[in-house]
Amino acid sequence: MNNFFKKEGVKSVVSSILCILAGILLGFIIMVVLALVNDRTTIADAFKGLGILLAGPFSSGNAAYIVTNVGDMIFYAAPLIMTGLSVAIAYKTGLFNIGAAGQFYMGTLAALMVALNINTSGSPALGVLVWILALLAAMAAGMLWGAIPGFFKAVFNVNEVIVCIMTNWISANVVTWVFTNMPDLINRGAGKSGYLITTAMTGNGTPKLGLDQIFKGSYIDMGIIVVLILAVLIYVILNKTVFGYELRACGSNKYGARCAGMNEKRNIIMSMAIAGGLAAIGGALYYLNPGIELKFDTAYSQLPSYGFNGIPVALLGSNNPIAVIFVGIFIRFLSMGGDQLTSAGFNKYIADIIVALIIYFAGFSMFFKGFLSKLSKKKTVDSDLTKKADIQSAGDKTDAPAESEGKEA
Amino acid sequence: MSESPYIIEMRHITKIFGSNRANDDITLQLKKGEIHALLGENGAGKSTLMSVLFGLYDPDEGEIYKNGEKVTIKDPNDATALGIGMVHQHFKLVECFSVLDNIILGEEDTRMGFLQKKKAREKVKALSEKYGLFVDTDALIEDITVGMQQRAEILKMLYRDNEILIFDEPTAVLTPQEIEELMQIMRNLAAEGKSILFITHKLNEIMEVADRCSVLRKGKYIGTVNVADTTKEELSEMMVGHMVKFAVDKDEAKPGKPVLEIKNLCVKSKSSHKNAVNDVTLTVREGEIVCIAGIDGNGQTELGYAVTGLEKADSGSIILNGEDITKKNIRYRCEHGMSHIPEDRHKHGLILDFTLRENMVLRRYLEPDFQKNGFIKFKEVREYAQKLTEEFDVRSSDGVDSTARSMSGGNQQKAIVARELDHEHKLLVAIQPTRGLDVGAIEFIHSQIVKKRDEGAAVLLISLELDEIMSLSDRILVMYEGEIMGQLDPKTTNIKEMGLYMAGAKRDSVKEAQDE
Incomplete structure (x- = not known):
């Protein structure tokens, strides 16, 4: 049991869970305070709210809703996991990819340009082909977009955060600008303006693979399968390949990596390109769903929250691609509960506050880890100490050894 | 309580890291105004013991006395309050700060919240002139040589008027002339009543400057001797546990x-x-x-x-x-x-957060022996690293799975030497x-280079x-x-x-x- 807790991986997982519990506890305290301050709510509502949060998609109680909610949770988690992976792989190379939002948009742009401009209605096989093409286009666009901050970092040593923020806003404006000039793609028929038509119109939506039959009424599609495959792929690349070894070496000590003959500049660019590609696929998978519309006309004024939420997902998952999957789903789980919070008299953004608190506590994960090490160590030391004390009291040896005592040949 | 002859006494200090007893029941007594050398091989526990004294580590057992009174040192602030100053083996300097800023860091003069550097600058200048520790006070730490960084560290301690000075291998990077000067400084300081703990493994320096010398070996206390009554050979034997050759054994070179x-x-x-x-x-x-x-x-x-x-x-x-x-x-x-043993083992030689086995293949990971189609052959890497660590006697707590950061400086260097010498x-x-x-490690590395x-x-x-x-x-x-x-x-x-x-x-x- 002691050995079990000594493993780094176990420590990481346990400390992450501790972060989550601490965040939820503090969130609950906030709910209690809010409940007491507000006339319409009582402390019982706080408990009810906590129950709803912890139940996530199950909180509605109605079996049909639960199935739909679980499907939606998975669907909305997919892009979140992608941006989480994006941030994680960049972080492994010592870079902070705050540009996932922009890369997400570039992926959206490229994917929709392909998927909405080619009409394959009535020919599902062709539709799948175009869908794959759209994903690849998104990946290419995202890789290019991510490579820009990578390039500036590697060649001119410009902080990637600054370039990322700039490319974020550039991409937001590009999205609005490009689609504004393509009136064919605008969804006027449904009485809406400012929205693009969906992939349902052109038949290039993400295939459902029957998942919509399991989770009836939800948006779910096979995007999550793509995400799972990519997460495992990234894990393998980082931990099993020479390329991943180089990326990690550069991230950990770029001088040492350079001295070992690695091309750290190339690795920085590659890492950011991959990060960009991953975030872009996240954007593509989200908007390629036949049910999702892009409000392009105001895109320039707002960055997609998926891009930034990838940061806490990566952080809470200790930048481990596999852990990122679970964290992404977990955060959506909380948000699903949050959406139901109004029934207990709370604002749905309480869930966001709790997620934020968990992230703050994730900053303490090192502290929790240290705490765990101490805990497991203390047990062994304690038993050692009692033994020592016995020996000490038996032979009174408080005097320091004489100067010559320990001298030996 | 009667006046204790010792300004600092560390009694029965034990410090355990995992399964490794870095310090095992060590007692060290420092007299007022003496230069006390602490001698031991790498990994003998010298730095750990000093870190305990300086409040960086909490000892698992043992007590510390100052002037015969028990004190607890929980962190470096406690140590500073007790007048204990330390120049660390790996400098604790802020790279992007100037030398002066580093020296006054934590002891800044301020007026209404604004830094007052003038007095500090004068004091530093006076100190550096007095002790011949030349520094460019306005240069950034990252721009100056290792030697000058060390001088800044020493000045930092002098600036705080500490009375117990710990020098953790201070001469490792100094020139012969500078070492000579430092020795003189240390004598002056001792003459002024300051007590010096001088951690080193250079026997010449101990013979030259120290009054007494305590020897540690593999975490254990071996003994304390009066330097005047001992010889270099005796000290090295106490330190290593066997006789040491000082000259490098080599034949005439046959240049081709x-x-x-x-x-x-x-x-x-x-x-x-x-x-x-x-x-x-x-x-x-x-x-x-x-x-x-x-x-x-x-x-x-x-x-x-x-x-x-x-x-x-x-x-x-x-x-x-x-x-x-x-x-x-x-x-x-x-x-x-070309093989390269770099000057700075932390910056260039190792990826500190990587495991020892990952570090061992840093030069060779692209060779077909260690990778196939871009995938690392973990088994081969592990076996190779194990072979090298055995051959070069690289010691670490978890074998080849230890992170490089957790290893002692000497073993880190041995790992680099092993990697570079084994590379074609x-x-x-x-x-x-x-x-x-x-000495032991130097002897080994020298013999490998000659080989x-x-x-x-x-x-x-x-x-x-x-x-x-x-x-x-x-x-x-x-x-x-x-x-x-x-x-x-x-x-x-x-x-x-x-x-x-x-x-x-x-x-x-x-x-x-x-x-x-």
Whole structure:
């Protein structure tokens, strides 16, 4: 049991869970305070709210809703996991990819340009082909977009955060600008303006693979399968390949990596390109769903929250691609509960506050880890100490050894 | 309570890391006004013991007394309050701060919240003049040499008027002259009533300056002796546990054809408009050890960087086995027979957060032995790392799975030496290969370098340690302000003569030095 807790991986997982519990506890305290301050709510509502949060998609109680909610949770988690992976792989190379939002948009742009401009209605096989093409286009666009901050970092040593923020806003404006000039793609028929038509119109939506039959009424599609495959792929690349070894070496000590003959500049660019590609696929998978519309006309004024939420997902998952999957789903789980919070008299953004608190506590994960090490160590030391004390009291040896005592040949 | 003869007493200190007893029931007594040396090999627990005294580690057992009264030192602030100051082996300096800012950090004079540096500057200036510790107070730490960083560290301690001064291997990076000066400073400080704990493994220095010496071995207390009553041999035996050879065992060099030829090499200096390496021409042939001697900061580091490819040469050419590699990258040089033991093992030598086995293949991970289709062969890497650690006696708590960061400095260096010497090479560039190591490890590394020489490798050694230069090299080239001042034969020259060249007071005609 002691050995079990000594493993780094176990420590990481346990400390992450501790972060989550601490965040939820503090969130609950906030709910209690809010409940007491507000006339319409009582402390019982706080408990009810906590129950709803912890139940996530199950909180509605109605079996049909639960199935739909679980499907939606998975669907909305997919892009979140992608941006989480994006941030994680960049972080492994010592870079902070705050540009996932922009890369997400570039992926959206490229994917929709392909998927909405080619009409394959009535020919599902062709539709799948175009869908794959759209994903690849998104990946290419995202890789290019991510490579820009990578390039500036590697060649001119410009902080990637600054370039990322700039490319974020550039991409937001590009999205609005490009689609504004393509009136064919605008969804006027449904009485809406400012929205693009969906992939349902052109038949290039993400295939459902029957998942919509399991989770009836939800948006779910096979995007999550793509995400799972990519997460495992990234894990393998980082931990099993020479390329991943180089990326990690550069991230950990770029001088040492350079001295070992690695091309750290190339690795920085590659890492950011991959990060960009991953975030872009996240954007593509989200908007390629036949049910999702892009409000392009105001895109320039707002960055997609998926891009930034990838940061806490990566952080809470200790930048481990596999852990990122679970964290992404977990955060959506909380948000699903949050959406139901109004029934207990709370604002749905309480869930966001709790997620934020968990992230703050994730900053303490090192502290929790240290705490765990101490805990497991203390047990062994304690038993050692009692033994020592016995020996000490038996032979009174408080005097320091004489100067010559320990001298030996 | 009667007056204790000891200003600091550490009684029965035990500190355990995991399964490793870094300090096992150690007692150390420091008299007021004495210079007390703490001697031991790497990993013997000297630094751990001092970290306990300085409040960086909490001892698992044992007590600390000051002037006979029990004290608890929980953190460095407690230590500072008790007048304990420490110059760490790995400097604790803020890289992007100036020397002055580093010295006053934590002890700043402020008026209404604004820094008042004038008085501090004067005090630092007075101290540095008094003790001959020259520093450029306005230079940033990241821009100055290791030697000057150390001087800043020492000034930091003096600035705080500490009465118990811990020097953790302070001479490792100083020049002979500077060491001489430091010894004088230490004597002066002791004469003024300050008590000094001097951690080292250099026996000469102990014999010269210390009053008493306590010896640790593998975490255990071996004994304390009066330096006046002991000999170098006795001390080294206490430290290592067996007799140590001081001279390097080597036969006459049998130089063959040239391996490394450097022609008119110039490298621009980063901190001034002068050339750090100015028109250097030299040749290293197979089967010989050529040593670049000189005071720290005279272009040796830059010369090493240029040869290994870490920095670009501005003009001139570097030829390896007849091929011009001046414009080639590090990997190309490495794959064409160059091994490199870098000066800074933390910055260049290792990826500290990687495990030992990952570090062991840092040069060779692309070879088919260790990867297939881009996938690392974990089993082979592990076996190889295990083989190397056994061969070179690299010790660590979790074997090849330990992170490099958790290992002691000596074992980190041994790991690098193992990796570089095992990598197929015709030229070994070794920059301060034994910096901060103990006699046992130095002896081992020296014998390995000589073995490689005898197998036909050319060795370019850049060192600041005069003993190492004299005992290991077959030819000595002395560098001063980026230029080669002359060539010396270690068999006929002496340290005094070399010192003249190193100080720039003597210079042979350049042609004479380079051609033979």
